Amino acid sequence: MSTEAGSGLRDDELPGLLRGSLDHCVKCTICETACPVSNVTPLFPGPKYCGPQAERYRVADEPSVEWSVDYCSGCGICTQVCPQGVKIAEINAQARNKIKREHGVALRDRIITRPTVLGRLGTPVAPVANLSLRLRPARILAEKLLGVHREAPAPRFAGRRFSRWAKRHTSPRTGRKVVYFHGCGTEYYEPWEGEKVVALLEHNGFEVEVPKQDCCGLPLQSSGLFDDARRTVLRLARALAPFVRDDDTIIVGNATSCTLMLKREAREILGLADDPALKRVSERTWDICELLLDLHDRGELRTDFRPVNETIAYHAPCQQQGHFIGKPALDLLALIPGLEVREMTARCCGVAGTYGLKAEKYEIAMKAGDALFTQIRASGAPSVACDSETCRWQITHATGRPSVHPIDYLHRAYGL
Amino acid sequence: MRRELHFDAVVIGAGTAGLTAGARLAEAGARVAVLTKGVGSTHLAPGTVDVLGYAPERVSEPGRALEDLVRSRVDHPYALVGRGCVVEALQWFGERVAAGPFPGYRYVGGLERNHLLPTAIGALRPSALIPETMAAGDCAAGGASAARVCVVGVRALRDFHPALCAANLERAGVDARSVELNLALDRADQNALGVARRFDDPGWRAWFCAELSPHLRGEERVGLPAMLGSTDPHGVWSDLGRRLGRPVFEIPTLPPSVPGMRLFEVLRSSLRAAGGRLILGAEVVGAERSGERVSSVQAHAAGEERRYLARWVVLATGGFASGAIELDSRWVTRERVLGLPVRGAPGADEPRFVSTYLDEQPLARAGVAVTGDLRAEGVENVLVAGAALPGAAAWREGSGEGIALATGFRAAEVVSEAEGARAGQPGRSEAVV
Amino acid sequence: MVTLTTDVLVIGGGATGAGVAWDAALRGLEVVLVDRSDLAEGTSGRFHGLVHSGGRYAVKDPPAAEECVVENRVLRRIAADNIEDTGGFFVTTPWDDAGYADRFADACRATGIDCEEISPAQALREEPRLNPRVSRVFRVPDANIDVWKTVWSLARGARERGAHVMPYHAAVAVHRDGDEVTGARVRDMRTGEETDVRARVTVNAAGAWAGQIAELAGIEGVRILPGRGIMIAMNHRLVNTVINRCQMPTDGDILVPIRTVSVIGTTDEHTDDPDDHTVLQSEVDAMLDDGEKLVPGFRQARALRVWTGVRPLFEDAKAAETLTRDITRSHALLDHAQRDGVGGFLTITGGKLTTFRLMAEHTVDAACAQLGEPRACTTASEPLPGSETQRSYRLGERLERKEAHLREEQLICECEMVTRGALEEAIRRSRTANLDDIRRLLRLGMGPCQGGFCMYRAAGILHGLDGLGAEEANTALLEFLQERWKGIWPILYGDQLRQVRLDDWIFQGVLDVAHLSA
Numbered sequence A: 001m002s003t004e005a006g007s008g009l010r011d012d013e014l015p016g017l018l019r020g021s022l023d024h025c026v027k028c029t030i031c032e033t034a035c036p037v038s039n040v041t042p043l044f045p046g047p048k049y050c051g052p053q054a055e056r057y058r059v060a061d062e063p064s065v066e067w068s069v070d071y072c073s074g075c076g077i078c079t080q081v082c083p084q085g086v087k088i089a090e091i092n093a094q095a096r097n098k099i100k101r102e103h104g105v106a107l108r109d110r111i112i113t114r115p116t117v118l119g120r121l122g123t124p125v126a127p128v129a130n131l132s133l134r135l136r137p138a139r140i141l142a143e144k145l146l147g148v149h150r151e152a153p154a155p156r157f158a159g160r161r162f163s164r165w166a167k168r169h170t171s172p173r174t175g176r177k178v179v180y181f182h183g184c185g186t187e188y189y190e191p192w193e194g195e196k197v198v199a200l201l202e203h204n205g206f207e208v209e210v211p212k213q214d215c216c217g218l219p220l221q222s223s224g225l226f227d228d229a230r231r232t233v234l235r236l237a238r239a240l241a242p243f244v245r246d247d248d249t250i251i252v253g254n255a256t257s258c259t260l261m262l263k264r265e266a267r268e269i270l271g272l273a274d275d276p277a278l279k280r281v282s283e284r285t286w287d288i289c290e291l292l293l294d295l296h297d298r299g300e301l302r303t304d305f306r307p308v309n310e311t312i313a314y315h316a317p318c319q320q321q322g323h324f325i326g327k328p329a330l331d332l333l334a335l336i337p338g339l340e341v342r343e344m345t346a347r348c349c350g351v352a353g354t355y356g357l358k359a360e361k362y363e364i365a366m367k368a369g370d371a372l373f374t375q376i377r378a379s380g381a382p383s384v385a386c387d388s389e390t391c392r393w394q395i396t397h398a399t400g401r402p403s404v405h406p407i408d409y410l411h412r413a414y415g416l
Numbered sequence B: 001m002r003r004e005l006h007f008d009a010v011v012i013g014a015g016t017a018g019l020t021a022g023a024r025l026a027e028a029g030a031r032v033a034v035l036t037k038g039v040g041s042t043h044l045a046p047g048t049v050d051v052l053g054y055a056p057e058r059v060s061e062p063g064r065a066l067e068d069l070v071r072s073r074v075d076h077p078y079a080l081v082g083r084g085c086v087v088e089a090l091q092w093f094g095e096r097v098a099a100g101p102f103p104g105y106r107y108v109g110g111l112e113r114n115h116l117l118p119t120a121i122g123a124l125r126p127s128a129l130i131p132e133t134m135a136a137g138d139c140a141a142g143g144a145s146a147a148r149v150c151v152v153g154v155r156a157l158r159d160f161h162p163a164l165c166a167a168n169l170e171r172a173g174v175d176a177r178s179v180e181l182n183l184a185l186d187r188a189d190q191n192a193l194g195v196a197r198r199f200d201d202p203g204w205r206a207w208f209c210a211e212l213s214p215h216l217r218g219e220e221r222v223g224l225p226a227m228l229g230s231t232d233p234h235g236v237w238s239d240l241g242r243r244l245g246r247p248v249f250e251i252p253t254l255p256p257s258v259p260g261m262r263l264f265e266v267l268r269s270s271l272r273a274a275g276g277r278l279i280l281g282a283e284v285v286g287a288e289r290s291g292e293r294v295s296s297v298q299a300h301a302a303g304e305e306r307r308y309l310a311r312w313v314v315l316a317t318g319g320f321a322s323g324a325i326e327l328d329s330r331w332v333t334r335e336r337v338l339g340l341p342v343r344g345a346p347g348a349d350e351p352r353f354v355s356t357y358l359d360e361q362p363l364a365r366a367g368v369a370v371t372g373d374l375r376a377e378g379v380e381n382v383l384v385a386g387a388a389l390p391g392a393a394a395w396r397e398g399s400g401e402g403i404a405l406a407t408g409f410r411a412a413e414v415v416s417e418a419e420g421a422r423a424g425q426p427g428r429s430e431a432v433v
Numbered sequence C: 001m002v003t004l005t006t007d008v009l010v011i012g013g014g015a016t017g018a019g020v021a022w023d024a025a026l027r028g029l030e031v032v033l034v035d036r037s038d039l040a041e042g043t044s045g046r047f048h049g050l051v052h053s054g055g056r057y058a059v060k061d062p063p064a065a066e067e068c069v070v071e072n073r074v075l076r077r078i079a080a081d082n083i084e085d086t087g088g089f090f091v092t093t094p095w096d097d098a099g100y101a102d103r104f105a106d107a108c109r110a111t112g113i114d115c116e117e118i119s120p121a122q123a124l125r126e127e128p129r130l131n132p133r134v135s136r137v138f139r140v141p142d143a144n145i146d147v148w149k150t151v152w153s154l155a156r157g158a159r160e161r162g163a164h165v166m167p168y169h170a171a172v173a174v175h176r177d178g179d180e181v182t183g184a185r186v187r188d189m190r191t192g193e194e195t196d197v198r199a200r201v202t203v204n205a206a207g208a209w210a211g212q213i214a215e216l217a218g219i220e221g222v223r224i225l226p227g228r229g230i231m232i233a234m235n236h237r238l239v240n241t242v243i244n245r246c247q248m249p250t251d252g253d254i255l256v257p258i259r260t261v262s263v264i265g266t267t268d269e270h271t272d273d274p275d276d277h278t279v280l281q282s283e284v285d286a287m288l289d290d291g292e293k294l295v296p297g298f299r300q301a302r303a304l305r306v307w308t309g310v311r312p313l314f315e316d317a318k319a320a321e322t323l324t325r326d327i328t329r330s331h332a333l334l335d336h337a338q339r340d341g342v343g344g345f346l347t348i349t350g351g352k353l354t355t356f357r358l359m360a361e362h363t364v365d366a367a368c369a370q371l372g373e374p375r376a377c378t379t380a381s382e383p384l385p386g387s388e389t390q391r392s393y394r395l396g397e398r399l400e401r402k403e404a405h406l407r408e409e410q411l412i413c414e415c416e417m418v419t420r421g422a423l424e425e426a427i428r429r430s431r432t433a434n435l436d437d438i439r440r441l442l443r444l445g446m447g448p449c450q451g452g453f454c455m456y457r458a459a460g461i462l463h464g465l466d467g468l469g470a471e472e473a474n475t476a477l478l479e480f481l482q483e484r485w486k487g488i489w490p491i492l493y494g495d496q497l498r499q500v501r502l503d504d505w506i507f508q509g510v511l512d513v514a515h516l517s518a
Helices: A016-024 A030-034 A047-055 A077-081 A088-103 A107-112 A115-122 A126-134 A136-146 A162-168 A183-189 A191-203 A218-222 A226-243 A256-268 A276-284 A288-297 A328-333 A362-368 A370-379 A389-399 A406-414 B016-027 B062-072 B077-098 B162-171 B192-199 B202-215 B233-244 B258-273 B400-423 C015-026 C062-078 C100-111 C120-126 C147-160 C207-216 C281-294 C336-340 C353-371 C397-404 C420-430 C435-442 C454-465 C470-491 C494-510
Strands: A177-181 A207-209 A250-253 A285-287 A311-315 A340-343 A383-386 B004-012 B032-036 B107-109 B115-118 B124-127 B129-131 B149-154 B176-181 B221-225 B248-251 B277-280 B284-290 B293-299 B306-315 B325-327 B333-335 B382-384 C002-011 C031-034 C088-092 C116-118 C136-140 C143-145 C164-166 C169-177 C180-188 C194-204 C224-234 C242-245 C254-258 C261-265 C303-314 C332-335 C345-349 C411-413
Touching (some): A107 A115, A107 A136, A162 A183, A177 A191, A183 A256, A183 A389, A218 A226, A250 A288, A288 B004, A362 A370, A383 A389, B004 B016, B016 B077, B016 B306, B032 B306, B077 B107, B149 B162, B202 B233, B221 B233, B325 C494, C031 C147, C031 C169, C031 C194, C147 C435, C261 C281, C303 C494, C332 C353, C336 C345, C411 C454, C420 C454, C454 C470, C470 C494
Parallel strands (some): A177 A250, B004 B306, B032 B277, B149 B221, B306 B382, C088 C242, C194 C345
Antiparallel strands (some): B107 B129, B284 B293, C116 C136, C180 C194, C224 C261, C224 C303, C242 C254
């Protein structure tokens, strides 16, 4: 059993409360109705089965006897819809982690779960890297050698890093500071999203600080690499915490799954509830749409929006729903004159971070997202707004429709 | 910055009562947030609107029986809202279904008479307002049809046993027989929703009908477990009727309930269409009181709790089933969300339960103590709706959805009336824009 | 009336009676085993499932402890498939006499119990939910046993060697021929048919009911003092090691992880009626408080079910009338030829489940002596059917099996992972329509939802399979619901109350079983 220096936690000492929550399960099947994975493949027997049900048969020091729980994508919808408070996704995550501890982790999972490393390698050689990510022989090779599916949506390296732009950029001094957590997607793949976030915040009177920062560890966590995930998220928390100087300063992020990692998952799934730096960061972190809608509700959001005469489909990704804040993007987008927003009710695009990249899971992920893709196609909307970058890549890959973060529309409507 | 949100009304709970109250309030122009811990009762209930099934004998005319009940049981939720409110609420609900996300889907019936619908074990359950997809199963005298019922199951669906259903229908005097198809599905453990998703596919429907047709005889009507489509129930049901050339109906079975999920979707989209917000995962964990008012509630969210400040709170959290009302290991009954007083719970020395399972349990009618207009006792701005109310034994009476709908509807009206009076505009909220 | 002739008639199909049948059959004797109800439906099936290390008796009753030491080892050998090697702790909590621990350690050494003191920190690492305020911890070789499975194995083994095993056959008369007992008349409790069993030796293994059987034989004074104890099953394993309080034996001092649950026990109240299954709220409260001492937060954990078992304590001159725990746990074997001058009749009672095999051995030894045919006992080395591999049971077995047949096997009882195949086979093999009997065979309906989801399914399968009419299927369902309710309502609070309300929702709402046509 490995000991994690940073956290002082051992993997087999994770909080009993997660396990204890299985007592609340009344077998009602509501989680089964919402699970995107078990609905499309018999390989995953479902959240109720793998979670509260199978957990009664698991003994900490006996070897795992089942593999099917590894087909859980970790989207977390089961926990969100459970009316009884069972931590289903979290119980499943523990069981997956136990399997990884016992049987080791595939090389592939060690690579694709490290966006920072990939980003640093790919950025300077972006044209070549992007080309090879689109060349079929290279993809076939990657599938054969690494188990990354040849069709899986691959982002393009932007060839520049957001943090470089941020270093050169000076936010006008307003005294109302906000700390911007941009995440790896913005850093390496979509730096323009970060620039838009900064512009939006500045337009609304914020002075934006961009600390030096790194990955949140979510990909590691969702692939069951808990030790590495703990190290990574604590490093990030320590980088961000000093910037939260007072109770008025908040951290805001546009990568909704990464902000969720900071807010909740690191504390609940990785058992880091008591780390003071993480706790501080966790409590002070806001999703960008959460913040903007909150400003609007207080009458503090500028509403000098110009019309955007378009129809878009909006999909709230699973991780965004995990914030338990509703769908603030919908209400924000509704402020833009001329913009017609169609709310997608299908819950998941299937990709769940890195799940849909894996060769053995790609097809499942595509099927899991099919209900959403069908709705998007049927909506008549030529483009899609969605808060999470991996979900956007998946949606565009599957539907051929461009997809952007909801703040893109706000940015446009402000005419920034 | 603190996480504080301001609303005219916060509704706690997203079952039938909460969604109805939320949608109605939003329609009246109020800024509404429906906070819910998870998805609730709708997905577990049959999807029918049972107004009054037993009083305690089987009720055939619910409207009339309702009048008697309102007179004789002054503590009953129906007595608090009155028969007229039930009529209005059913009317409102029917309109929302028609305008809802399922083209052509509608509910039939009303307070004039109860339908008698076969249950999955073959009992006949009285219900007032039912999805059109169940109507042909009505076995009440003067009901849909006197034709023989052919109960059809799929062996892979462990939650429906057609032979037992048909045999019990026979015992109840309904001419019935059964067919069980042995269709290959890709998994052993399949529920009604899984099959419903297959029925969404026209190709699968055609194949299913081709498999079934040779087994059907004469003028039979065909009863299937409630699994006719998850996205277009009217289309699927009509298509099956056409292909099989005879009336087809759904029989509700074990959870998850496909018709119940449709009901949820109808109410959810009504809420959204009127601009209300639905916040999933927002379990309410505390509240602030100032004098006789609840000024805000705290709800769980990732990272940090959020405070929802509201002029009105509608408590539609359900009863013992949801855990909103709890009996703890020291035998204390309490309302867990706002700590409101509970009425109707047996005293410390009285039995809470009796030893015969099917007898009425003394604890069953406990609920949050309210005044005549659904206000929680001692709190001016908290209204209580649905299964959290005392005085009803919903499943014994066959009254659950009727109470939820009527009290949710009424709670919204009470708010609108009070806000209207405050603003000098009867019946309208000041927040109307 | 049908007449059966046999060497040995055993009355009482608990662990002892089934053990006697198995032992006698192994020795080549003809055996008939009868029980008024289903096998292991009485005391045997109503205990916590602990295979004692002997620690509980080390200080107070060293001979009993020594018996446990030996039998614990034997059972692990012969009934491996039914036994899970959980190990056990004896822990000194703040409520226990601190001086007892040293006496306990000494007594363990003296009686040969394999006992090792470990640090409380080590114990907490192994059992994180254990009360962190424990001051001393001793590790002992406790284990748990699936007693139903064990009794079925004994019966199956006996049957394979020619025995007639007749559940639901009550002895209605014991035949006397002068000073000889010559067998009994038994009545099929389901059909009313009677059978005459002629036996050379009749063994009264009726446990807490042994006095009633002795009376049928015209023998006075076999007084059993039934001691009623309650046990509570908690929804999951709060611990994976048996936890005992390190103190003189008292109420609520054992927490046993067994199958998917943990069972806390027990109380000890004198009762006059062995069929008394009263559960008092005061007993439940006391048991929950005791649980809290072992595992903080016990009251917030989910209690599934409560039941009572009645210990068959044979009256002893030393025993006070009301305080049954002081009566010896060691068993009593009465040879009525010596005691009453009545031949062909033996009564075996008292004892504890851990030593059932030894009790059976002594009993069959005495029977052989009466028959004048000394035959050697082999039960200490012969594995029970199903335990031949000597691989001990692991909790994950059903999960592992389901995983291997994920797409083929339909789960009927999801909580306890009972497959449709297993259910159908059990119905066919046991030829019963009684779902409560099936429950004990398979653990059907014993998990968190207590039959809420599986009972409709089971009734449907029963109806389809057995050619039963709807009426019988309905009855099976309704009787099961009522039977379950008996063990639920006295301890209904918290999470289980939510479950019951959902179950009501299903049965009284969706299915409306209360209004099935009569």
